[in-house]
Amino acid sequence: MMQYQNADPVALDELVRRISPPLLRYFSGSRFAGNDAEDMMQDCWMRIHRSRHTYRASEPVMPWIYSIARHTRLDAYRKRRRLAAREVLVAIVPDTLRQDAPEVRDDNFERLVSTLPESQREVLFMLKVTGMSLDEIARATASTVGAVKQKARRAYLTLRRALGKDSKNAG
């Protein structure tokens, strides 16, 4: 990252190679990403590039990257909502514009995860897929460790209930 800040093109290539796949997963997993995951990732890379001076070597890099990615995702969501709202004014919205519906996939568990609230799914993604710590997730989401724990707990509870593992349901 410091080499990238020093304009090393090899460092840029390496960063794109290493960071892009998890970023694409992050954007693809979002229920409102639709087919725009690659566009969102390009936008995110432009923001990372323009913000590269805000990274400090003494700080962990993943919260920095996912903090920018998170803003990119939220802005894309808002932009999509604005566009959808304008469409409503001129015509009946075709169902294909309704990007907020959970994406149905073959895998049952993945479908379950995709039905979680966005904030809970995001915490699960960062915790399990990127391997970030609770503190790093709190930094990335501009939240507190307690709030992150609570979201993770709720996500686990929802999944456990959905899988029929909840003790109440079992009884």
Add this chain to the structure above:
Amino acid sequence: MQDDARDLDVERQLDAWAAAQSGTQISPEFAAKVRQRLRPSLTPVKPVPSRRTLFLVLLAIFVAVSAVLVAVMNKTGLHMVTPVQLGVVSAILWGGGILFAINLSGQMVPGSRPVIPLWALLSLSGVAAFGGITMLFPWRTSGSFVSEGWPCAAMELALLVPAATIFWLFARRGALFGSAGLGATLNAVAAFLVLVPLQVQCMFQQAPHLLVWHLGTGLLMIGLGALVGNALRGRSVS
């Protein structure tokens, strides 16, 4: 988390889900496209100073600008308040300025650990200001409440806009993109700054006047800052 962790089945399925996610790859063409877009502007950059330094610079701006304003404005209000009123109001205004400066310095570095969430900070400072004014200042109004009040509000607006601009000029080095939080924080720190000389200058040291024309105008501007920031959300503000 411990109860949840015991559920091995959920954990196992989550691990399998995470492992499946790890298989995602990007195409070489896409990676090349990204690199092509970034390379022309790949120049060396100087990292932003530490968050502590950013905060100290913001605090220095706060102190310097408020000191200059106090020096050049008249100090009628200073002679109309008791030491207790002066001490408590100064503590609230300085405390608010310091806390919002800490928050703003955090917004300048993505991925910073938040010290106090913005909503909590706004609530805390609002309650402190409201409580301090209502408990310490007399509840009386004169017949010319509006004619006495609007010049204070106009003065606050006239000073707040350039003060917020000064903070924005500094903050934009790190806080590159507009957001409601950034707009509200910029105006909040500017409002606390402007309220210091206004408190020293104002000759109407009564609770209704201070609540409506001083605090109310500040809150209005914080709300306006949030709206402007929200309208600029995602757009570059640097």
